[in-house]
Amino acid sequence: MAHTETGPAPKADPAPAPDWLRTNRANWDARVPVHAASELYDLAGFRAGRSTLRALDLDEVGDVTGRRLLHLQCHMGQDTLSWARRGAHVTGLDFSAPAIRTARALAEDTGLADRARFVVSDVYAAPQALDGQRFDIVVTGVGALVWLPDLPRWAQIVVSLLADGGFLHLAEFHPFTDVLDEDGSTVAYDYFGDAQGARYDSPYTYTDGPPLAEPVHVEWQHSLGEVITSLAAAGLRIEFLHEYPTTLFRRFPVLEGSADGTGGGAFPPGAPQIPLMYSLRARRTP
Numbered sequence: 001m002a003h004t005e006t007g008p009a010p011k012a013d014p015a016p017a018p019d020w021l022r023t024n025r026a027n028w029d030a031r032v033p034v035h036a037a038s039e040l041y042d043l044a045g046f047r048a049g050r051s052t053l054r055a056l057d058l059d060e061v062g063d064v065t066g067r068r069l070l071h072l073q074c075h076m077g078q079d080t081l082s083w084a085r086r087g088a089h090v091t092g093l094d095f096s097a098p099a100i101r102t103a104r105a106l107a108e109d110t111g112l113a114d115r116a117r118f119v120v121s122d123v124y125a126a127p128q129a130l131d132g133q134r135f136d137i138v139v140t141g142v143g144a145l146v147w148l149p150d151l152p153r154w155a156q157i158v159v160s161l162l163a164d165g166g167f168l169h170l171a172e173f174h175p176f177t178d179v180l181d182e183d184g185s186t187v188a189y190d191y192f193g194d195a196q197g198a199r200y201d202s203p204y205t206y207t208d209g210p211p212l213a214e215p216v217h218v219e220w221q222h223s224l225g226e227v228i229t230s231l232a233a234a235g236l237r238i239e240f241l242h243e244y245p246t247t248l249f250r251r252f253p254v255l256e257g258s259a260d261g262t263g264g265g266a267f268p269p270g271a272p273q274i275p276l277m278y279s280l281r282a283r284r285t286p
């Protein structure tokens, strides 16, 4: 509405959420009750003290005692609260209100509410949702980046959330795995995604449980080069990039359980090994 002669125009309504955001939020809202009841997420075990952090997170993030840690796309907050159990003051952010409600309830149930804050927000609106607060450590990944259409903008958001000297730790499924067919034996798909993303209609989520009420979602494929270049262009200094021949779940039937504690699997010994996950640390230098 235009500015009028009699005074300032009424505040405009916020711009409507883009279609991908509404579609994906509805899909994730529908996943939450299914995940909360699933064996994979094992909320009862978490309440009883189980940590969901992986060996690589613990090794690469290091001591978090007293640090301000932000977990982007925190889902139901188990990783976030696992960091709180290790002494961090944590904030978890996710755009799904049911996920954040579950995370807050878990924080209460586990006695961690005094050092855990959970915020409902789109990643791209995080600086406003967090009132400009800055963090020593930002963690994210494990199925996070495929939901984001614009990595250069994501990287700029991450920089704006980091205190000087603070770092991002990202642990993700390796985008190279997306080129393989469902058996994991043949290159079947493009490595390079397109800017429109890909729309899927998948009745089931990745846990056990009933079909989803909102099955449609949009995902974006981001190459490793795109991730690194986005972070470097935003001004972060990449301290390491590790690639792992192991992953957290049995993505392909050919994978065998890995003995190194990373969980899900690896190609059998003697078979050609490809990267299944990667992790990196990127620091905001003063």
Ligand SMILES: C[S@@+](CC[C@H](N)C(=O)[O-])C[C@H]1O[C@@H](n2cnc3c(N)ncnc32)[C@H](O)[C@@H]1O
Binding pocket: 024, 028, 073, 074, 075, 076, 077, 078, 079, 080, 093, 094, 095, 096, 099, 121, 122, 123, 124, 140, 141, 142, 143, 144, 147, 148
């Ligand atoms: C596969 S889960 C990540 C799991 C997470 N690593 C964990 O610790 O459980 C992806 C999460 O991203 C969230 N998400 C997807 N797009 C988002 C966006 N634009 N802004 C904020 N959260 C988003 C979903 O609600 C979901 O909780």
